[in-house]
Amino acid sequence: MGRQAPAGLVSLQLATIAQISDPHVGVGAEHENTARALAQAVAATARIDPQPIAVLLTGDLTHDGAHEEYELVRELLSPLPMPVHPIPGNHDRRENLRAAFSVTVLGLLIGAIAFAVSLVRDRLYAQDLSDLEYVATTLEPEPR
Numbered sequence: 001m002g003r004q005a006p007a008g009l010v011s012l013q014l015a016t017i018a019q020i021s022d023p024h025v026g027v028g029a030e031h032e033n034t035a036r037a038l039a040q041a042v043a044a045t046a047r048i049d050p051q052p053i054a055v056l057l058t059g060d061l062t063h064d065g066a067h068e069e070y071e072l073v074r075e076l077l078s079p080l081p082m083p084v085h086p087i088p089g090n091h092d093r094r095e096n097l098r099a100a101f102s103v104t105v106l107g108l109l110i111g112a113i114a115f116a117v118s119l120v121r122d123r124l125y126a127q128d129l130s131d132l133e134y135v136a137t138t139l140e141p142e143p144r
Contacts, residue, residue: 018045018052024091025073026063034063038076046079054082059089061097070100 023038062069
């Protein structure tokens, strides 16, 4: 399970979702460092206590989007006992990613939320926290 909420708050379970971002895994000797870095991130994630309920693997997952690269990514992720939700980046080929991973509706929903949060975060850092109106308009739903 997750951690307990602090005293005084409504009783609920708090859960951790880990994120591994931009591994850019490639195949071949010139890309050994990318596979090694992902393996180290996976090992560090596996040591988190309490364990995350899921991992968001945000793109770019691969260097070129090749089938062999996604197979290597899957192999490197195999030590993780929790679900991994891959979210493609601009270097990823969606059809190859879908062939290698079961992309779930939950994964897509979590990915959309993570993307929205990253947009807000990037904008806040870029504007040194002075443009809070951007946050409100970014998170406001589109008119129907």
